[in-house]
Amino acid sequence: MTRFPPIRPQDMYFEQKQVAEAINRRRKPSASSKGGLTGPFAHLLYVPGILDPLQMLGEHLRFDTGIPPKLRELAILITARHLQAPFEFHVHAIEAREFGIAEEVIAAVAAKRQPPKLDDDEVLVHDFCTELHARGRVSDEVFARAEKRFGKAVILDLVATCGYYAMLAMVLNVTQTVLPADITPPF
Numbered sequence: 001m002t003r004f005p006p007i008r009p010q011d012m013y014f015e016q017k018q019v020a021e022a023i024n025r026r027r028k029p030s031a032s033s034k035g036g037l038t039g040p041f042a043h044l045l046y047v048p049g050i051l052d053p054l055q056m057l058g059e060h061l062r063f064d065t066g067i068p069p070k071l072r073e074l075a076i077l078i079t080a081r082h083l084q085a086p087f088e089f090h091v092h093a094i095e096a097r098e099f100g101i102a103e104e105v106i107a108a109v110a111a112k113r114q115p116p117k118l119d120d121d122e123v124l125v126h127d128f129c130t131e132l133h134a135r136g137r138v139s140d141e142v143f144a145r146a147e148k149r150f151g152k153a154v155i156l157d158l159v160a161t162c163g164y165y166a167m168l169a170m171v172l173n174v175t176q177t178v179l180p181a182d183i184t185p186p187f
Contacts (some may be wrong), residue, residue: 004043004175009082012045025056032094037090040171054167061164064159066150070099071125075107075158076103078126078164081187082133085169087177089186092165110186124149129162 003063007016020037029035037045044051062072073096080089094104108115118126128146131138138146146155181184 001092002044002175002177006042007045015048019052020045022052025163026059028056030092030095031098039087039177040168040175043175043177045172054164057164058168061157061161062137065161066154067157067161068121070084070096070101071121072103072161073099073163074105074109074122074125075129077106078129079162079165080169081109081142082130083131083166083173084187085129085173086185086187087179088165088169090179090183093186107184122151125158128158130154132162133166134161 009017009020012020023041024036027033027035027041033039040052041051041055041162044054057080061067065072067075076092077089080086080092089110093110096106097103102117105115105118115126115132124142124145126137127142129144140169143155150158
C-alpha cells in the first residue's frame with residue numbers, strides 16, 4: 001500500500017485538476033507506461049506546483065537532449081540502482097530493453113557490477129554516472145572524456161537526467177510504491 005494514495009478527480013482542488021489534465025495530455029505512453037498521471041507523477045499531484053515544472057523537465061530530458069535514448073536509459077538504471085529504487089529500476093529496465101540494452105548489462109547494473117560488453121559511449125556514461133552518484137562529482141579524467149565525446153551541453157543533460165530520476169526514485173521510495181505482484185525485485 002502506498003503512503004500517498006491516488007487523488008480521486010472529485011477530491012482534487014483547482015490547481016491539482018489543472019495540472020492533472022495537462023499531464024494527461026502531455027505525458028505519452030511508452031514501452032513501460034500507459035502515460036498520463038501514473039507512477040511518481042500521481043504521488044506528486046499532492047503538490048502540483050512541484051509536479052508541473054518537474055514533469056516538463058522530464059519531457060525535455062526524454063525528448064530534447066543530445067543523449068541517445070539507450071544511454072539515457074543506462075544513466076537512469078544506474079541512478080535507480082544507486083538509490084535502491086526497485087520500481088524505478090523495473091520500469092526503466094523495460095525501456096532499456098526497448099532501446100537495445102542487453103539483459104546482461106541490466107543484470108550487472110542491478111548487481112552493482114561493471115557491465116560486460118559495453119561500447120565506448122556506454123562505458124563513458126557508466127563511468128560518469130557511477131562516479132557522480134558515488135562521489136557527488138566526477139574526476140577530471142572522466143569529465144575530459146565526456147567533454148571530448150559529448151560536449152558541455154550533453155554533460156549537463158546527463159547530470160540533470162541523473163538528478164531528475166534520483167528525485168523520482170526518492171519519491172517512489174518514500175511513497176513505498178511497490179512492484180506488481182508478478183515481478184521479481186531486481187535487487
